[in-house]
Amino acid sequence: MRILIVDDEKNLRRVLATELSAEGFEVNEADTGVKAMDLLENDDYDVMVLDLNLPGLNGMEVLKKIRLLDLSTEVVILTAHATVPAAIEAMKLGAYDFLTKPFDIEVLKVVAQKACEKKKLHSENIQLKTQIRRQSETDGFITRNPRMVEILESVKKVALADFPVLISGESGVGKELVAKAIHNGREQNGGPFIPINCGAIPENMMESELFGHEKGAFTGAFERKPGLLEIAHTGSLFLDEIGELPASLQRKLLRVIETGSFFRVGGTKEVKVNVRFISATNKDLKQEVEKSNFRSDLYFRISTFVIQIPPLRERKEDIPPLLEYTLRKTPSFKTKKFSPEAIKILSEYSWPGNVRELQNVIHRTLLLTKEDVIEPDDLPGDLLGERKTHALRLEDVERDHILDILKKAGGQRRKAAEILDVDPKTLYRKLQDYGVKE
Numbered sequence: 001m002r003i004l005i006v007d008d009e010k011n012l013r014r015v016l017a018t019e020l021s022a023e024g025f026e027v028n029e030a031d032t033g034v035k036a037m038d039l040l041e042n043d044d045y046d047v048m049v050l051d052l053n054l055p056g057l058n059g060m061e062v063l064k065k066i067r068l069l070d071l072s073t074e075v076v077i078l079t080a081h082a083t084v085p086a087a088i089e090a091m092k093l094g095a096y097d098f099l100t101k102p103f104d105i106e107v108l109k110v111v112a113q114k115a116c117e118k119k120k121l122h123s124e125n126i127q128l129k130t131q132i133r134r135q136s137e138t139d140g141f142i143t144r145n146p147r148m149v150e151i152l153e154s155v156k157k158v159a160l161a162d163f164p165v166l167i168s169g170e171s172g173v174g175k176e177l178v179a180k181a182i183h184n185g186r187e188q189n190g191g192p193f194i195p196i197n198c199g200a201i202p203e204n205m206m207e208s209e210l211f212g213h214e215k216g217a218f219t220g221a222f223e224r225k226p227g228l229l230e231i232a233h234t235g236s237l238f239l240d241e242i243g244e245l246p247a248s249l250q251r252k253l254l255r256v257i258e259t260g261s262f263f264r265v266g267g268t269k270e271v272k273v274n275v276r277f278i279s280a281t282n283k284d285l286k287q288e289v290e291k292s293n294f295r296s297d298l299y300f301r302i303s304t305f306v307i308q309i310p311p312l313r314e315r316k317e318d319i320p321p322l323l324e325y326t327l328r329k330t331p332s333f334k335t336k337k338f339s340p341e342a343i344k345i346l347s348e349y350s351w352p353g354n355v356r357e358l359q360n361v362i363h364r365t366l367l368l369t370k371e372d373v374i375e376p377d378d379l380p381g382d383l384l385g386e387r388k389t390h391a392l393r394l395e396d397v398e399r400d401h402i403l404d405i406l407k408k409a410g411g412q413r414r415k416a417a418e419i420l421d422v423d424p425k426t427l428y429r430k431l432q433d434y435g436v437k438e
Helices: 010-022 033-042 059-068 081-092 105-137 146-158 175-184 203-211 247-259 285-290 296-302 316-328 340-348 354-368 381-408 413-420 424-433
Strands: 002-006 026-030 047-051 074-079 097-100 165-168 193-197 236-240 261-263 270-272 276-281 305-308
Touching: 002 010, 002 033, 010 026, 010 105, 026 033, 033 047, 033 059, 047 059, 047 105, 059 074, 059 081, 074 081, 074 105, 081 097, 097 105, 146 175, 146 305, 165 175, 175 193, 175 236, 175 276, 203 247, 247 261, 247 296, 285 296, 316 340, 316 354, 381 413, 381 424, 413 424
Parallel strands: 002 026, 002 047, 047 074, 074 097, 165 276, 165 305, 193 236, 236 276
Antiparallel strands: 261 270
16 A cells, blocks of 8 residues: 655654554655655555645645546545635545544544555456456357367466467457457456557557656657556556567567566666566568567567467358357347358358458448348358359369360260269250350
């Protein structure tokens, strides 16, 4: 429990610090509002004991800044009898409680303890809501594929360990969904799941995004900003497309994984974190290492356990249940369904965009189709185009095979029909279609 005492009376601060420390609080002090804000911007405090009558930046202005910055610190106001109306105004601004001077130190201890309990309850509620949201996000992992079932079983086991995991697979196969399952599978995990796409952020911004920065570290850094590593403390950092991470940051990330510590951009104070690292890539990182595009030592650190997710075209038995699941999760389209012919086309398509592409096609088709039963003609043209292309190829193969057998039979159609095990009339009709004259 961390508490910040803000009062310009030195003796009072010392007494409060001694008494609250004896109660188990970690105490820090400030004699002005400006110093208090500096401390709040650099560290987290559960409770602030704040005197309203401060030189310069007064207590009411400090409280307003705290609320403006959306800090979760609970504030206990200290005030003289003459400024009780101001204390009441402070309560309207979100202060937890107020005490009038002189006050009983035992009363302050109780109030501070209760304020800490409120802060803890608030944090637990946020974590619970986050956990429920994360769980709902991973409900959609639907599979009948034996290989995927094995992968999900391994996910349950690796979730209980702390070592880094590398998830490999094509774009759209569900790498982030697997990463969330790993994160959620650890019962004692209380921190957040923080994703970052290493290929979507410009290189000059990536370091600040990942490690955070101090005030004045560069032009435009008007205040201290925690990085995603700090935000992911006690949780998981998901480094999507890690193969795109700039070489200048690969060494710094390696140090964080090995030591659990780093420096903010422009900072001199080492920051310690406890983070589970989950990485994902659609590249062959071994080849990237051979090409010197990726550090070998970082590769070995992030790939303690590797999960390879197969593309959707290799697990087509998952398409029908994915269709059913999407319909069930979209109440406004609950009366619609896909015809067997439409399901067949969807199952035969190669899905270069994998599950993400499938979901986009489903949603687009549901929006544009007026009838309750979705037929092949309701599907996007590119799906039907690929099917027609495949059909033409099959016809060509059949034609070439029939003509080859006819040639080997010396042009005798009846003998060719026997070899092909088809009715002579069927063979004659096909030869007519091919333009073969008697």
